[in-house]
Amino acid sequence: MTELAGDRLGDWISTVENDSLTALVSFARNLCRDLEAVRNGLSLPYSSGAVEGHVNRVKMLKRQMFGRANFNLSPEAHATAELKSHGLRQSQCA
Template identity: 45%
Template sequence: MGRATEAGCIAATTVRPDTSTRRITWWLEAAAATDLGGFVTGLRQDEAAVRAAIVEPWSNGPVEGQVNRLKLIKRSMYGRAKFDLLRQHVLQAA
């Protein structure tokens, strides 16, 4: 198994809600030495947000689901309706 693949497998066990921040730091250091170095550099640019996303119990999943639903409705009506009809369709679907 390659080093990057191994680092990816370790990441799967590291990214859990009950993970300590020490383990995240350890993984970032280990993965930086593999082909994932560029990815790790991107994560380190906003490391506080990455840590919060892993450690905190909150999620924006429900919001993203609603946005996805609205985009689907909008795409299905593209070129056929103006905003008033789109608004009615969205409110009716809710």
């Protein structure tokens, strides 16, 4: 969709309701639940794209940091990690 055409939404929904694709018919019927908001989204020149981009970036950073920060700090895990960093196995140290 390259133009603001929210005024044609009602015609599109009427056409789709007579279609044989049940998923498309269901989608069109669910649009009717909040028809005014959908029509405004297709008619008004405002966009939340920039905000959504920033939210997506923040979520990606949080996932990355959570993965890095989620290591086990128990003494056994720390000792095993220390041995691995020196190329040793636990059985070699006993």
